[in-house]
Amino acid sequence: MERRDLLKLGLLSSVMTISNVYGSTESSNQNIDINKIVNKQRVIIIGGGFAGLSVAKNIKINYNNVEVFVFESKNIFASCPYSNLWFGGVEGVKYEDLLFSPLEPAKRYDYRLINDKVISINRNKKTITTLNSEFEYSLLVIATGIEYNYATFGLDENKAKECQNLFPASYNGGNEQLTLKKKIENFKKGTFLITVPKGTYRCPPAPYERACLIANYFKAKKLNAKVVVIDPREKPTTKAKGFLKAFNELYKDYIEYLPMSNITNIDTENKIVYYDTFDSTTKQFIQKKINFDDANIIPSNIATKLLKQSGLEITKDGWAKVKSPSFESLNDENIFIVGDALGEYPFPKSAQMANSCGIILGEQIAKKLEKKDPQYGTSLPGNVCYSMVSTTTAISVTHQAYLENKVVKVKAELFEEADNATAIATKNWYAGITNNIFE
Ligand SMILES: Cc1cc2nc3c(=O)[nH]c(=O)nc-3n(C[C@H](O)[C@H](O)[C@H](O)COP(=O)(O)OP(=O)(O)OC[C@H]3O[C@@H](n4cnc5c(N)ncnc54)[C@H](O)[C@@H]3O)c2cc1C
Incomplete structure (x- = not known):
């Protein structure tokens, strides 16, 4: 009701x-x-x-x-x-x-x-x-x-709602997650599109981790399918070395990564994404489009x-x-x-x-x-962020905030050689944080 x-x-x-x-x-x-x-x-x-x-x-x-x-x-x-x-x-x-x-x-x-x-x-x-x-x-x-902002994809309010319902971002918990899971399970063949948001967004590695794990799922099922990742950046926002290695080695036939590609419009009915991308031959941005069979469209965050x-x-x-x-x-x-x-x-x-x-x-x-x-400033926060690149291996990054001349800065340390110990740490981290909040 x-x-x-x-x-x-x-x-x-x-x-x-x-x-x-x-x-x-x-x-x-x-x-x-x-x-x-x-x-x-x-x-x-x-x-x-x-x-x-x-x-x-x-x-x-x-x-x-x-x-x-x-x-x-x-x-x-x-x-x-x-x-x-x-x-x-x-x-x-x-x-x-x-x-x-x-x-x-x-x-x-x-x-x-x-x-x-x-x-x-x-x-x-x-x-x-x-x-x-x-x-x-x-x-x-x-x-x-966060809230979603589809305007950076050139979508008005109605089109944004349509896009959110048809291809939910699953960047919030609940219905969107259940829908995305069904899409992945029911996918038979063709192009499964994932978009990386423009601007500052929640959990920078999440779209790339998602691409790896969905590709892994398609690979295990031997589907004639490809995950296409459209990214406005030159390379993954974080842990770039680790993710690119996974894309190129583990998922060579299953992931196509399109960097420097800015989405300008989405035709949700005909399943077409229009984007500007940098052409290295002409050294100019050119307009392109891609047809997809299903998608996880993650918009900008506000x-x-x-x-x-x-x-x-x-x-x-x-x-x-x-x-x-x-x-x-x-x-x-x-x-x-x-x-x-x-x-x-x-x-x-x-x-x-x-x-x-x-x-x-x-x-x-x-x-x-x-x-x-x-x-204020006596205690400063720290972060660790794990990303699974396969079902048994993961990479990670840590951040520690510190004060320099009263300005808050952050020191980051990357661990980009995927291994099983980091995958185990991922699970332990999740158990720890949820226990801390819900115990
Ligand atoms: C796919 C994915 C994977 C991720 N993996 C990791 C990870 O491995 N490690 C990690 O550290 N982070 C991860 N994150 C990021 C993490 O989910 C967010 O950074 C975190 O949820 C932020 O916490 P928050 O409390 O600010 O926001 P939220 O957890 O989203 O909480 C905000 C709450 O406010 C409520 N709310 C909003 N407006 C109102 C209102 N007007 N009235 C009442 N309630 C309202 C919302 O319903 C929501 O429940 C991941 C994110 C995604 C999408």
Whole structure:
């Protein structure tokens, strides 16, 4: 049943009822008004993903005399990390491995999960408005991840919706993942297209890892099929050596990599992608087109429109600006931004970074609530990012943030010789991060 049908039936009340609040032990038929701050200070977190849940837990671990509410528009947590392994049919990886319930940690650490979408922020009143109600906050954390932007492919809103439904990016958890999995399993022969997003996007290695694992699946099934990867860059965004080696050696007959290729239009009905590409003979960009049989079209990523709508400072690409080296908004001391929505620092957008920053921010907010110095810049985040290039081998990169003349910089270290030990580390990493958030 659609939400609007529920509304018609009058089952959703305008005042948030406890039945919308999961992670609560109170009885489900009890109405309570949780909109106004009464006794304790209140931190509201928008987004119950890797970043938001890490912040919630770590505020509560460090300071308990505060209400923490996490607003999440979805009612299921389906992980993007590890999803490529499931798409590629890596032995032992099931869809259930991507699914987690935040109810247990919410109960254990005493924060509230509210299944509702935040539609606006009123910074003067210090309130948020959701689809159902309005809530006051003392401090606000924006941890909303990414949204899609199909405009860079030349698609208007209608065409974008069509493209998203027909060839979902699967760059968010849920229905899109289930659809992509079916596409891969049902693919018989021909061209399977993957597009690498323009601009800054979530998990830089993910499209290339996905290409490897889908190619591996087609190869194992001996299909007369090819994965074509269209990339606006000269070479893969990260771990280029490792991915190109896999493309050229492991998947020579199964992956065709098209670098420096900018998509200008997509004909979803006739399954044609139009793109400009650099012609090394004429040294000019020329127009080309490619027909495909099925596709995973990953568009550019943008941050939530809530940032701009509420007048928060953003970068030219729309990501949040913060006061370095903190997560505090550049122009609002009561608002913090964390996870993929953040645009200030040279970190990759990853779950590990979201978790690492979330832990640090949770501790800083706890200190702020206790009227202590949050000591911005004392703890800086780190990242490790593994990519499987076959079902048994992987490559990786680490990032460590550091301060140089009060500027946050990042040191990266690449491990691009694929091996089995790194594949095992991939699985251990995933178990560790999900355990940290959902234990
Ligand atoms: C295929 C793939 C593979 C990946 N693999 C890895 C990996 O191996 N390692 C790694 O570190 N990272 C990986 N990532 C990246 C990782 O998924 C993201 O960086 C991470 O999810 C970012 O966390 P976040 O909390 O910022 O965003 P999310 O986890 O997306 O959480 C944001 C949440 O906010 C909610 N939300 C948004 N707007 C609102 C609103 N208005 N009201 C209420 N709720 C709202 C959304 O529903 C969402 O649940 C991968 C990504 C992909 C796509």
